[in-house]
Amino acid sequence: MNRRAVAAIVRKDLMVVVRSKAVLLPLIIVPLLFLVLLPAMAALAPKLATLPGSSLAGMSTFIEQMPAGLRQTIEGLDESQTLVLLMIVYFMAPMYLILPLMVASVIAADSFAGEKERKTLEALLYTPTTDRELFLGKWLSAWLPALGVSLGGFFVYTLVANLSAWPVMGRVFFPNAMWLVLVLWVAPAVAALGLGVTALVSARVRGFQEAYQLGGVVVLPLVALVIGQVTGVMYFSIGLVWVLGIAVWSIDALLLWLSLKIFRRAGLIDRLG
Amino acid sequence: MNLIEMDRVTKRFDDLIALRDVSLTVAEGEVFGVLGHNGAGKTTSVRLLNGVLKPDGGRCRVLGLDPNLQGARLRRQTGVLTETPAVDERLTARENLAIYADLYGVPVRECSRRVDALLLDFALLERADDKVSGYSKGMKQRLALARALLHQPKALFLDEPTAGLDPVAAHAVHQLIEQLSGEGRVVFLCTHNLAEAQRLCDRVAVLERGRIIALGSPDELARQVGGALRLDIEVRPEQVPAALDLLGRAGLEHVEYDAETLAVSGVARDRVPEIVQLLVDGGVSLYRVAPREPSLEEVYFALHAREEA
Numbered sequence: 182m183n184r185r186a187v188a189a190i191v192r193k194d195l196m197v198v199v200r201s202k203a204v205l206l207p208l209i210i211v212p213l214l215f216l217v218l219l220p221a222m223a224a225l226a227p228k229l230a231t232l233p234g235s236s237l238a239g240m241s242t243f244i245e246q247m248p249a250g251l252r253q254t255i256e257g258l259d260e261s262q263t264l265v266l267l268m269i270v271y272f273m274a275p276m277y278l279i280l281p282l283m284v285a286s287v288i289a290a291d292s293f294a295g296e297k298e299r300k301t302l303e304a305l306l307y308t309p310t311t312d313r314e315l316f317l318g319k320w321l322s323a324w325l326p327a328l329g330v331s332l333g334g335f336f337v338y339t340l341v342a343n344l345s346a347w348p349v350m351g352r353v354f355f356p357n358a359m360w361l362v363l364v365l366w367v368a369p370a371v372a373a374l375g376l377g378v379t380a381l382v383s384a385r386v387r388g389f390q391e392a393y394q395l396g397g398v399v400v401l402p403l404v405a406l407v408i409g410q411v412t413g414v415m416y417f418s419i420g421l422v423w424v425l426g427i428a429v430w431s432i433d434a435l436l437l438w439l440s441l442k443i444f445r446r447a448g449l450i451d452r453l454g
Numbered sequence: 455m456n457l458i459e460m461d462r463v464t465k466r467f468d469d470l471i472a473l474r475d476v477s478l479t480v481a482e483g484e485v486f487g488v489l490g491h492n493g494a495g496k497t498t499s500v501r502l503l504n505g506v507l508k509p510d511g512g513r514c515r516v517l518g519l520d521p522n523l524q525g526a527r528l529r530r531q532t533g534v535l536t537e538t539p540a541v542d543e544r545l546t547a548r549e550n551l552a553i554y555a556d557l558y559g560v561p562v563r564e565c566s567r568r569v570d571a572l573l574l575d576f577a578l579l580e581r582a583d584d585k586v587s588g589y590s591k592g593m594k595q596r597l598a599l600a601r602a603l604l605h606q607p608k609a610l611f612l613d614e615p616t617a618g619l620d621p622v623a624a625h626a627v628h629q630l631i632e633q634l635s636g637e638g639r640v641v642f643l644c645t646h647n648l649a650e651a652q653r654l655c656d657r658v659a660v661l662e663r664g665r666i667i668a669l670g671s672p673d674e675l676a677r678q679v680g681g682a683l684r685l686d687i688e689v690r691p692e693q694v695p696a697a698l699d700l701l702g703r704a705g706l707e708h709v710e711y712d713a714e715t716l717a718v719s720g721v722a723r724d725r726v727p728e729i730v731q732l733l734v735d736g737g738v739s740l741y742r743v744a745p746r747e748p749s750l751e752e753v754y755f756a757l758h759a760r761e762e763a
Contacts, residue, residue: 189556193542200544200585304540304601306506308557309530446506446525451467 186310190318194292204291216338223268224345227261251416265349269342274417275406281372285327286396289376292319293383294392306446316444327372335364359419370429377436384443455482457640463512472498474664485641487655494661496644500611533607539598543587547578547597558605572600591618611642652750660757668757675753685718688742700736
């Protein structure tokens with residue numbers, strides 16, 4: 182394995198990504214929204230709920246439907262604290278997963294389809310790298326930043342959540358064990374999922390925008406998770422998060438196998454014309 | 455010693471046959487030109503010889519390696535200038551070269567020195583730290599050429615190397631190709647520029663719809679299309695009509711002329727003394743008679759016309 186060449190591909194793709202506003206803007210705006218704005222608003226939710234015309238009454242039905250294990254986590258908390266805990270710890274959990282997915286998809290679209298669009302791929306194909314090394318370089322150039330952003334984002338989220346909810350909670354309440362599993366086990370898998378789907382889509386399209394938009398359908402299962410969580414159909418428990426990780430990693434393995442079959446010099450250059 | 459060999463190579467893309475039974479060899483130090491219209495198979499040949507495409511039939515060998523099986527090892531020793539410069543426009547010239555130095559495995563301690571030397575050689579040093587997006591087409595082409603030479607390849611594949619270059623830059627590229635050839639490297643030059651091929655190439659292959667229709671040195675090709683010469687005859691201006699009349703009576707009909715020069719095409723070598731004698735006997739004063747081999751351009755169009763026929 183030519184590690185220097187793989188590192189050069191990663192370096193090149195990242196330098197190219199950070200110099201494109203179209204690519205960089207979603208990578209800045211979405212994390213800010215999910216990791217700063219939303220937890221800050223969640224911490225303010227109890228105040229909003231006490232405004233005239235609002236109520237926390239719906240909460241009791243929701244809490245009654247929760248599994249016993251989860252109900253234990255909110256025992257002894259008042260309504261405001263319960264609301265903050267549920268929003269920051271449970272409702273936001275599936276939304277957090279959108280972050281690694283989005284980062285990986287945007288960079289992969291630029292790395293795979295964007296390179297084709299910019300007509301720079303052919304020069305890369307003439308380098309003394311194997312197909313595997315090229316693919317690994319491209320894969321890592323999207324996966325590593327996605328991991329970095331999701332880990333960094335998690336620390337920011339922890340800070341913002343605890344600070345903004347301090348007046349209500351009066352203690353450090355975040356993260357819990359479920360979140361650690363989510364961040365360290367599921368988020369890398371979800372990043373690989375976004376990357377895998379976008380890499381496959383990129384083989385069939387001509388440019389970055391097309392790849393990004395088509396690859397974006399992969400966000401739909403996460404949206405389903407968010408809705409399921411909010412409506413009470415399902416709850417992000419530690420067990421569910423482990424199982425979710427196993428499922429996503431399995432899909433990743435399949436996508437990786439398919440991508441490796443497609444990612445061949447001859448096929449890539451054929452599609453360049 | 456042959457450094458490039460193609461033996462009955464065929465390449466298909468679905469129903470299209472891009473190359474059909476192509477056989478050629480290129481020796482050490484040789485500049486080999488591949489001429490042909492768009493879609494003739496020039497770029498496909500470069501891709502096959504670098505192991506980027508696989509042939510459907512036949513066999514390639516480059517520098518003693520099989521591109522199909524030893525592609526990565528081979529590409530360490532070949533440099534390719536693609537038809538479009540394919541440089542990363544969001545990066546600077548220095549960054550472009552530094553990254554490709556890593557990809558080509560240039561020794562780490564040599565990278566910086568070699569990058570600077572190439573930037574200087576290709577007149578890019580002053581703007582080495584500017585983004586390539588602000589470069590002219592010629593500058594991008596020079597950067598792509600510098601990239602192809604970063605790892606000092608033994609075989610160089612150049613696809614339209616002077617496209618978009620001004621005459622001065624094109625001249626510099628020609629000198630570079632001559633220098634590389636002088637160092638014993640093999641140069642595989644795909645070009646539309648027939649004057650360039652005539653000047654640089656030891657031998658050329660003319661491709662037509664994936665098939666080689668002629669192969670040899672420009673002189674050999676001239677002989678293949680009949681060996682006829684063009685005769686430039688300079689006479690006193692007032693004698694041009696008389697000279698035209700004499701040539702017409704001798705059956706020489708392909709004559710172009712201006713104020714004082716007649717250009718007679720399709721003249722067999724052994725008829726030259728006879729034509730001179732005819733004009734002198736007819737009282738025409740001759741200032742200059744210059745038999746000229748047909749240019750590669752004339753040969754090329756003659757070959758294509760023959761194929762069409």
